Amino acid sequence: MVDPVSDLVSRARDGQARAVARLISYVEDTSPLLREVTAALAPYAGRAQVIGITGAPGVGKSTSTSALVSEYRSRDLRVGVLAVDPSSPFSGGALLGDRVRMQEHATDPGVFIRSMASRGHLGGLAWATPQAVRVLDAAGFDVVIVETVGVGQSEVEVAGAADTTLVLLAPGMGDGVQSAKAGILEIGDIFVVNKADRDGAEATLRELRHMIALGAGPRSGRSDDRWSPQVLRTVAARGEGITDVVDAIADHHDWLARTGMLAERRRGRAASEIEAIAFATLRARIGDLRGDVRLDALASRVVTGDLDPYSAADTLVSGLSL
Amino acid sequence: MVDPVSDLVSRARDGQARAVARLISYVEDTSPLLREVTAALAPYAGRAQVIGITGAPGVGKSTSTSALVSEYRSRDLRVGVLAVDPSSPFSGGALLGDRVRMQEHATDPGVFIRSMASRGHLGGLAWATPQAVRVLDAAGFDVVIVETVGVGQSEVEVAGAADTTLVLLAPGMGDGVQSAKAGILEIGDIFVVNKADRDGAEATLRELRHMIALGAGPRSGRSDDRWSPQVLRTVAARGEGITDVVDAIADHHDWLARTGMLAERRRGRAASEIEAIAFATLRARIGDLRGDVRLDALASRVVTGDLDPYSAADTLVSGLSL
Numbered sequence: 001m002v003d004p005v006s007d008l009v010s011r012a013r014d015g016q017a018r019a020v021a022r023l024i025s026y027v028e029d030t031s032p033l034l035r036e037v038t039a040a041l042a043p044y045a046g047r048a049q050v051i052g053i054t055g056a057p058g059v060g061k062s063t064s065t066s067a068l069v070s071e072y073r074s075r076d077l078r079v080g081v082l083a084v085d086p087s088s089p090f091s092g093g094a095l096l097g098d099r100v101r102m103q104e105h106a107t108d109p110g111v112f113i114r115s116m117a118s119r120g121h122l123g124g125l126a127w128a129t130p131q132a133v134r135v136l137d138a139a140g141f142d143v144v145i146v147e148t149v150g151v152g153q154s155e156v157e158v159a160g161a162a163d164t165t166l167v168l169l170a171p172g173m174g175d176g177v178q179s180a181k182a183g184i185l186e187i188g189d190i191f192v193v194n195k196a197d198r199d200g201a202e203a204t205l206r207e208l209r210h211m212i213a214l215g216a217g218p219r220s221g222r223s224d225d226r227w228s229p230q231v232l233r234t235v236a237a238r239g240e241g242i243t244d245v246v247d248a249i250a251d252h253h254d255w256l257a258r259t260g261m262l263a264e265r266r267r268g269r270a271a272s273e274i275e276a277i278a279f280a281t282l283r284a285r286i287g288d289l290r291g292d293v294r295l296d297a298l299a300s301r302v303v304t305g306d307l308d309p310y311s312a313a314d315t316l317v318s319g320l321s322l
Numbered sequence: 323m324v325d326p327v328s329d330l331v332s333r334a335r336d337g338q339a340r341a342v343a344r345l346i347s348y349v350e351d352t353s354p355l356l357r358e359v360t361a362a363l364a365p366y367a368g369r370a371q372v373i374g375i376t377g378a379p380g381v382g383k384s385t386s387t388s389a390l391v392s393e394y395r396s397r398d399l400r401v402g403v404l405a406v407d408p409s410s411p412f413s414g415g416a417l418l419g420d421r422v423r424m425q426e427h428a429t430d431p432g433v434f435i436r437s438m439a440s441r442g443h444l445g446g447l448a449w450a451t452p453q454a455v456r457v458l459d460a461a462g463f464d465v466v467i468v469e470t471v472g473v474g475q476s477e478v479e480v481a482g483a484a485d486t487t488l489v490l491l492a493p494g495m496g497d498g499v500q501s502a503k504a505g506i507l508e509i510g511d512i513f514v515v516n517k518a519d520r521d522g523a524e525a526t527l528r529e530l531r532h533m534i535a536l537g538a539g540p541r542s543g544r545s546d547d548r549w550s551p552q553v554l555r556t557v558a559a560r561g562e563g564i565t566d567v568v569d570a571i572a573d574h575h576d577w578l579a580r581t582g583m584l585a586e587r588r589r590g591r592a593a594s595e596i597e598a599i600a601f602a603t604l605r606a607r608i609g610d611l612r613g614d615v616r617l618d619a620l621a622s623r624v625v626t627g628d629l630d631p632y633s634a635a636d637t638l639v640s641g642l643s644l
Contacts, residue, residue: 035632042630263625270621270631275608277635282604286597299592303585308364309592310357313599 005033009040012139020080020112020139027131028116038131044138046266048080049253052162053147054184059170060194064236065147066104069111071239071246072143080136081113084129084148112141127280129161130273160269163262164252166190166245169208171200185215188229190248196233196241205231227255285320294319327355331362334461342402342434342461349453350438360453366460368588370402371575374484375469376506381492382516386558387469388426391433393561393568394465402458403435406451406470434458449602451483452595482591485584486574488512488567491530493522507537510551512570518555518563527553549577607642616641 011019023041026034051068055061065081072079105111116132129146136144146161167188191212193204212229230248234241256262289295298315301307333341345363348356373390377383387403394401427433438454451468458466468483489510513534515526534551552570556563578584611617620637623629 038632039630042624043627046625046627266625267618267621270624270634271612271617273631274617274620274624274634274638275611277631278608278638279605281635281639282608283601286600286604289597290593295593295596296589298596299589302364302592302596303368303588305365305368308361309595309599310360312592312596313603316596316600317603 005036005040009037009044009138012135013044015109015140017109017112020135021114023135023139024114024116024132027128027135034131038134041134041138044140045134046137048133048137048141048144049164049249050133050137050144050146050162051249052165053145053168054149054165054187055168055170055194057149059168060236061147061149061168064168064192064194064234064242065145067234067236067239067242068145068246069105071242073105073108073110075246077142078110078140079112080139080141080144081111082129082132082136082144082146083113083115084146085115112136112139127273127276130269133161160272163256163265164189164249166192166249168192168194169204170195171198171204185211185229189227189252190230190232190245192241192245193231193233194236197235201233205233225259227252282320286316289316327358327362331359331366331460334457335366337431337462339431339434342457343436345457345461346436346438346454349450349457356453360456363456363460366462367456368459370455370459370463370466371486371571372455372459372466372468372484373571374487375467375490376471376487376509377490377492377516379471381490382558383469383471383490386490386514386516386556386564387467389556389558389561389564390467390568391427393564395427395430395432397568399464400432400462401434402461402463402466403433404451404454404458404466404468405435405437406468407437434461434463449595449598452591455483482594485578485587486511486571488514488571490514490516491526492517493520493526507533507551511549511574512552512554512567514563514567515553515555516558519557523555527555547581549574604642608638611638 008019008022012023023037025031026037031037053061053065053068062083065083069079069081105113114132116128133144133146165187167184167190169191171193191208193201193208195201196205209231212231230252232241232244232248234245236242253262256265295316298307298312302309302312330341330344334345345359347353348359353359375383375387375390384405387405391401391403427435436454438450455466455468487509489506489512491513493515513530515523515530517523518527531553534553552574554563554566554570556567558564575584578587617638620629620634624631624634
């Protein structure tokens with residue numbers, strides 16, 4: 001008999017898009033098979049270069065992603081894309097998104113594009129994204145792009161999941177750079193002003209460079225110690241400037257590897273993922289005690305004032321079989 | 323030397339409002355002293371009758387609460403009020419609210435009114451409310467009223483914290499009862515149509531009774547087996563109908579005590595509280611492992627693919643000292 005999980009993993013590694021899609025669905029649905037899937041994927045993971053792309057709605061994230069995919073394909077690299085929509089709790093819209101994005105790369109077996117909805121459950125994105133990245137990584141994609149709209153906490157989570165984070169901006173959006181939250185300066189390794197053929201592009205570039213210089217000021221040191229964020233311009237719809245962006249990503253990756261930061265970032269990411277899983281495990285074990293006679297007995301003693309709830313919680317926790 | 327916590331508890335039990343306020347602040351701030359405070363309060367808790375009041379903005383919750391307080395005072399009972407605002411993350415507004423509400427009962431030592439902001443942290447209200455109720459309960463208030471605006475999850479949490487839940491409505495609010503979420507029918511033990519001197523009051527009462535009858539239909543049985551929700555009318559601003567409401571609350575409390583439901587509700591409440599504390603404890607223990615060599619070592623093995631994150635999480639959990 002064929003083990004369904006290892007069969008699925010080997011088909012995903014053979015480049016079968018449907019097997020990859022199924023594995024990502026396991027992540028989205030927090031399937032009971034996920035533990036087994038993750039174990040089966042682990043030996044093959046850790047090879048892909050993970051790139052995060054974030055930016056406000058309307059800056060051209062999808063167009064830029066599509067242009068980056070084309071550039072990576074011309075360099076003969078296989079590319080997986082996760083388009084994460086933190087605002088959409090339903091996968092319906094996300095699936096429609098897939099088809100629109102797929103147009104250009106639909107017939108290319110070296111490209112896999114998947115939209116993921118965060119399903120509105122707290123921590124869903126932070127928990128699911130590294131696991132979905134691992135699927136694409138283990139399936140043999142050389143580059144994994146995680147694209148998300150920069151709202152609230154999502155851009156920080158994307159930066160947490162990526163080796164290199166690109167922040168996209170466009171000229172003439174409200175107050176330009178000022179309107180972008182100050183937080184983006186902290187998470188961006190590379191800043192891209194897209195739609196750079198439009199009025200105001202120069203002003204946006206200038207403002208951005210100024211803000212980065214201000215932010216970098218006090219912590220200057222030997223040049224190799226820290227990365228100086230790059231500021232680039234593109235017209236993604238015409239493919240202009242995309243080669244420079246891919247070169248800058250490669251430079252950043254080299255810097256990460258040279259300084260040991262790559263290993264450090266990935267270790268931090270793995271530690272967060274382990275913590276999140278450990279936490280979910282413990283939560284489930286406590287939840288299993290619902291209706292258990294031990295919890296009922298403790299609750300009765302708290303009601304009568306014989307025991308305080310903190311001591312009851314200690315007893316409950318010490319009774320967990322770990 | 324006087325132990326500050328037991329001193330504070332004994333001053334709260336002597337009726338000193340400032341000591342009561344301090345203890346509730348410990349709950350709001352999740353003070354490190356909270357464990358000790360909770361243990362010191364436990365022997366004195368479990369005596370108060372806890373009443374939840376919820377309803378949409380504008381139905382007259384504050385006015386109704388104030389009228390109920392007056393009625394309980396005329397029956398010579400001491401009353402504590404927790405006004406919980408789940409939408410306000412800051413205590414500033416809540417403090418201002420205190421003063422406005424305090425006007426009528428400001429000089430009455432038999433009344434304690436406190437506004438609590440939920441501070442926007444998830445589960446804050448569900449976690450903090452039972453602890454704040456315990457402070458008032460242990461301080462010797464005969465009746466504790468928990469008032470909250472009925473938005474999102476908050477009304478369900480109030481019902482969870484109370485022995486008896488009052489749902490307030492007012493005539494002519496949009497589509498009347500229909501506009502109130504269906505959920506309120508499940509949580510209300512007593513329904514009050516306030517501002518009953520206004521146009522549309524009769525229609526609202528009729529509609530409410532109809533919906534309750536529909537909801538009660540399939541699960542009818544012996545009359546004492548289940549509580550038939552009461553539907554009452556008030557004009558709280560003039561004190562009209564308030565005596566009937568307090569009588570109905572007493573009837574409901576008698577029914578709870580007679581059927582054993584009171585003990586069951588309180589046990590369920592205590593179990594939830596114990597779970598929440600146990601969960602927070604475990605979360606803190608995992609958090610303590612940030613930067614620990616064991617977590618770092620596990621993360622390194624996950625990065626190289628030598629170990630999958632679920633197995634790493636198992637190792638982490640089994641290494642926790644409980």
